[in-house]
Amino acid sequence: MSNTPDNRLQIHQFSALSDNYCYLVHDPDSKLTGVVDTPEVAPVETALAETGWTLNYILNTHHHHDHTGGNLELKEKTGCKIVGSMAEADRTPGIDIMLGDGDKFELGSKMATVYATPGHTSGHIVYHFAEDNLAFTGDTLFSMGCGRLFEGTAEQMWDSLQKLLAWPDDTLVYCAHEYTQSNAEFALTVEPDNNQLIERASQVAELRQKDQATIPSTIGLERATNPFLRPMSPNLQATLGMSGAPLVDVFAETRLRKDNF
Numbered sequence: 001m002s003n004t005p006d007n008r009l010q011i012h013q014f015s016a017l018s019d020n021y022c023y024l025v026h027d028p029d030s031k032l033t034g035v036v037d038t039p040e041v042a043p044v045e046t047a048l049a050e051t052g053w054t055l056n057y058i059l060n061t062h063h064h065h066d067h068t069g070g071n072l073e074l075k076e077k078t079g080c081k082i083v084g085s086m087a088e089a090d091r092t093p094g095i096d097i098m099l100g101d102g103d104k105f106e107l108g109s110k111m112a113t114v115y116a117t118p119g120h121t122s123g124h125i126v127y128h129f130a131e132d133n134l135a136f137t138g139d140t141l142f143s144m145g146c147g148r149l150f151e152g153t154a155e156q157m158w159d160s161l162q163k164l165l166a167w168p169d170d171t172l173v174y175c176a177h178e179y180t181q182s183n184a185e186f187a188l189t190v191e192p193d194n195n196q197l198i199e200r201a202s203q204v205a206e207l208r209q210k211d212q213a214t215i216p217s218t219i220g221l222e223r224a225t226n227p228f229l230r231p232m233s234p235n236l237q238a239t240l241g242m243s244g245a246p247l248v249d250v251f252a253e254t255r256l257r258k259d260n261f
């Protein structure tokens with residue numbers, strides 16, 4: 001089905017806990033609604049009340065408690081189905097529908113393709129609504145950052161991130177945390193000569209000053225400014241003292257430096 005301005009997927013973005021973002025995803029054709037991750041219950045209920053939408057699905061990106069903490073209570077209250085990673089089924093409270101790499105999830109007339117993106121956790125998945133040109137990247141890809149490597153290797157995470165780089169530049173990226181400003185501060189230390197990064201960092205500082213969200217980003221913006229997507233950058237390589245090194249090694253060193261930033 002092709003999109004008209006009227007039947008595009010609708011996204012309602014809101015905050016939860018200290019720095020999580022949560023998203024209601026609504027298909028106007030079928031009236032079906034999902035929520036991407038459940039850091040806590042109350043903000044999800046407020047968002048549902050504000051939009052007048054009824055919750056049909058929880059779409060989990062990974063098992064961490066700040067993404068699944070509200071699962072069981074919301075399921076009990078709404079009767080929604082819980083969708084999550086097959087590889088983390090035993091760690092995803094209340095899971096009903098288990099998905100793996102390449103699987104499709106239909107929200108009414110809207111279709112998401114699931115990508116397995118191990119690295120932050122071993123079974124992390126992201127949801128790409130290709131026709132609507134947007135994706136929910138959880139704790140895999142942040143604006144100017146990427147998730148910490150809790151359960152995976154640098155090699156796995158670099159492979160995961162490269163899958164997302166195959167998406168069109170204008171793909172909207174909805175990630176799970178407002179980490180953008182501190183990510184930008186780190187990014188400037190490893191790629192100080194990147195003019196787009198310098199510009200983006202000052203835009204982000206201005207937005208945060210006004211307590212405004214820096215999300216969504218786009219794949220194009222991330223490709224240009226996110227050091228974890230730019231191990232091929234000569235400036236980044238030179239700063240790390242790794243000119244000509246394998247990209248995965250440059251990525252690993254960048255991740256290590258961020259951990260100690």
Ligand SMILES: [Zn+2]
Binds near residue numbers: 062064120139
């Ligand atoms: Zn996490």
